[in-house]
Amino acid sequence: MGSKSEAEIKRTLGIDSWRNLSKDKMLRFAAMMPDLDTEVAIKIIEQFPMFKEFATETLSALERTHSSALIANKHSQDAFHEACREIREILKGQLTPDLPFEDRKYIIDKLMELSRMESEKDSENKKFLSENFKMAALGATALLAAGVAVLGGKAALDNRSGSDS
Structure with missing residues (x-):
């Protein structure tokens, strides 16, 4: 995986804070996730307590747009x-x-x-x-890739933590 830092990702997305991430920029971030270091991606996603709701809303909006x-x-x-x-x-x-x-x-x-x-x-x-x-x-x-990356990354980190003990 890549090694971009949070600061580099913020600059790429043109944001100062993760709290101000728009839906459009969230989609850009999701598209970047496969190229990010898993730990960095997880650290960023954890700053979005509403990621699941956002993903659900975004998928619903995509479905409505597609249907229209x-x-x-x-x-x-x-x-x-x-x-x-x-x-x-x-x-x-x-x-x-x-x-x-x-x-x-x-x-x-x-x-x-x-x-x-x-x-x-x-x-x-x-x-x-x-x-x-x-x-x-x-x-x-x-x-979905963003969600899988987060879940897969967390599982990998959990496994790594478990094997270190």
């Missing part, structure tokens, strides 16, 4: 596809048997273009969903 993004995305997708259905119906209504070939070809080309647009929107949506899931998972993983 998914709901907003679904509404956007539904509106887009509904608009495409309406345009498709209008264009299909224009395809009459007495329509000249050039006009029929134009309408069919527009229907094909509309299909390509829907396909692109579907691919874009899948990419959005994938990236959104990755970000939510990354946030949750950072918090």
Whole structure:
């Protein structure tokens, strides 16, 4: 593990005191934890009596943000596809048997273009969903890693203390 001191970590996070650690900076700290010396990380975490509550609140906030993004995305997708259905119906209504070939070809080309647009929107949506899931998972993983590092570090220190006796 790394050997950064508390003072170095505070400077990196741009804080003077652990009591003033914002949620954003707590997440940055959690992401730094795997590179920290276990004893230093534990010493810092012990200064946060509300770490568990913070982690729970942060995970809840991540879940709410993720859910809101998914709901907003679904509404956007539904509106887009509904608009495409309406345009498709209008264009299909224009395809009459007495329509000249050039006009029929134009309408069919527009229907094909509309299909390509829907396909692109579907691919874009899948990419959005994938990236959104990755970000939510990354946030949750950072918090879980912080908790595991603390618990694992405490267990390692307890084992070390027990074997020294």
